[in-house]
Amino acid sequence: MARNTTPREEHRSFTVRIPESLYTEIGDLANADGMFVNTKVNQLIRLGLGRHVDLNAALARMLARDAISD
Numbered sequence: 001m002a003r004n005t006t007p008r009e010e011h012r013s014f015t016v017r018i019p020e021s022l023y024t025e026i027g028d029l030a031n032a033d034g035m036f037v038n039t040k041v042n043q044l045i046r047l048g049l050g051r052h053v054d055l056n057a058a059l060a061r062m063l064a065r066d067a068i069s070d
């Protein structure tokens with residue numbers, strides 16, 4: 001019988017105090033996607049980690065691409 005050799009990811013928890021309006025917004029997003037609030041928060045954190053885009057740099061790249069294609 002084959003055993004699953006993939007190590008299990010450990011889970012940690014922490015408490016974050018957020019405004020009720022933000023909690024409601026996250027809850028609405030979670031409900032719309034058919035997921036739990038905790039799952040949606042994990043998804044949002046993963047999306048935010050290492051994926052910050054500098055708006056000015058992104059616009060400069062877009063303008064440079066447009067200038068090259070013209």
